[in-house]
Amino acid sequence: MKRETERFPAREFQRDLLDWFARERRDLPWRKDRDPYKVWVSEVMLQQTRVETVVPYFEKFIEQFPTLEALAEADEDEVLKAWEGLGYYSRVRNLHAAVKEVKEHYGGKVPDNPDEFSKLKGVGPYTVGAVLSLAYGVPEPAVDGNVMRVLSRLFLVTDDIAKPSTRKRFEQIVREIMAYENPGAFNEALIELGALVCTPRRPSCLLCPVQAYCRAFAEGVAEELPVKTKKTAVKQVPLAVAVLADHEGRILIRKRNSTGLLANLWEFPSCETGGEGGKEKLEQMFREQYGLQTELSEPIASFDHVFSHLVWQLAVFPGRLIYSGPIEEPLRLVPEDEIEAYAFPVSHQRIWREYKEHAGEARRLH
Numbered sequence: 001m002k003r004e005t006e007r008f009p010a011r012e013f014q015r016d017l018l019d020w021f022a023r024e025r026r027d028l029p030w031r032k033d034r035d036p037y038k039v040w041v042s043e044v045m046l047q048q049t050r051v052e053t054v055v056p057y058f059e060k061f062i063e064q065f066p067t068l069e070a071l072a073e074a075d076e077d078e079v080l081k082a083w084e085g086l087g088y089y090s091r092v093r094n095l096h097a098a099v100k101e102v103k104e105h106y107g108g109k110v111p112d113n114p115d116e117f118s119k120l121k122g123v124g125p126y127t128v129g130a131v132l133s134l135a136y137g138v139p140e141p142a143v144d145g146n147v148m149r150v151l152s153r154l155f156l157v158t159d160d161i162a163k164p165s166t167r168k169r170f171e172q173i174v175r176e177i178m179a180y181e182n183p184g185a186f187n188e189a190l191i192e193l194g195a196l197v198c199t200p201r202r203p204s205c206l207l208c209p210v211q212a213y214c215r216a217f218a219e220g221v222a223e224e225l226p227v228k229t230k231k232t233a234v235k236q237v238p239l240a241v242a243v244l245a246d247h248e249g250r251i252l253i254r255k256r257n258s259t260g261l262l263a264n265l266w267e268f269p270s271c272e273t274g275g276e277g278g279k280e281k282l283e284q285m286f287r288e289q290y291g292l293q294t295e296l297s298e299p300i301a302s303f304d305h306v307f308s309h310l311v312w313q314l315a316v317f318p319g320r321l322i323y324s325g326p327i328e329e330p331l332r333l334v335p336e337d338e339i340e341a342y343a344f345p346v347s348h349q350r351i352w353r354e355y356k357e358h359a360g361e362a363r364r365l366h
């Protein structure tokens with residue numbers, strides 16, 4: 001391995017980075033105390049999600065589940081509801097399973113040992129580094145995509161950051177330049193630098209506290225780094241969705257499978273259409289899969305919902321459930337004013353809003 005850090009003035013770099021961090025660090029709710037449970041929750045929320053989005057969710061989540069025990073003892077439905085809208089729900093399912101294990105096997109104390117902590121569900125190398133360094137001062141690197149971007153530029157590393165081996169290389173660099181007397185602040189300062197200064201596009205190099213150490217800046221190539229191979233094309237999936245009311249005005253919802261995308265969340269029943277005949281496909285699905293007769297109107301809304309790897313092209317059909325018994329799991333009939341007590345993915349929350357907006361019109365149509 002090439003020794004990028006040879007002759008790198010680590011002490012001076014640490015001083016300049018940490019001085020800047022002490023002056024500029026944002027006042028975020030999870031920085032108020034270093035309770036390992038709260039640090040863990042914040043790190044899980046911050047994966048794939050912007051800080052501004054996370055702040056209100058974090059505050060609400062901690063109010064609802066103030067301790068690790070409270071979360072461990074909560075029902076999954078309640079936990080999913082608290083996460084509703086944040087997306088990437090496997091994060092919270094894993095967190096829930098992991099805190100239960102901490103309660104059972106570690107007496108409710110988050111392990112401070114990287115080997116034990118990393119065995120818990122959903123805890124990858126970044127989470128290990130972030131939680132253990134911030135909460136316990138354990139000198140483990142916390143290298144995510146943002147930190148890789150900063151380090152690619154500082155050390156002019158042109159390896160593809162989409163490859164797992166590249167993260168290992170950056171972890172090694174962090175071990176060589178880390179401030180061992182304060183690993184938590186060091187990791188957090190690098191993360192903060194990536195968020196505020198060394199941003200993906202148009203990094204603020206002229207205001208950067210560590211510009212003097214930056215090889216990409218010296219070579220004028222900061223914006224060309226990091227190197228990252230493009231993802232494969234996203235798949236487009238046309239889906240027809242039915243919002244059906246029965247004769248009492250109750251709405252038909254369905255629980256998603258316990259594995260896979262958006263597992264265990266609730267939704268309005270839908271089916272893939274292959275691009276045409278949404279109404280017919282839905283009617284056929286209700287008939288053949290659930291033995292239900294339906295009467296659907298024309299679509300009231302259509303929009304795309306983008307995931308990282310696929311796009312749902314949704315068309316929303318309001319309608320009536322003609323035959324309404326027996327309704328069995330995974331289906332459920334729910335009074336309209338109780339719908340919002342269930343955890344729905346963001347796309348289905350929007351479907352519900354569209355339905356309510358068009359409710360008068362939808363009822364006139366059938």
Ligand code: SF4
Binds near residue numbers: 209217
């Ligand atoms: Fe990033 Fe520019 Fe600072 Fe280098 S000088 S670390 S590229 S912001």
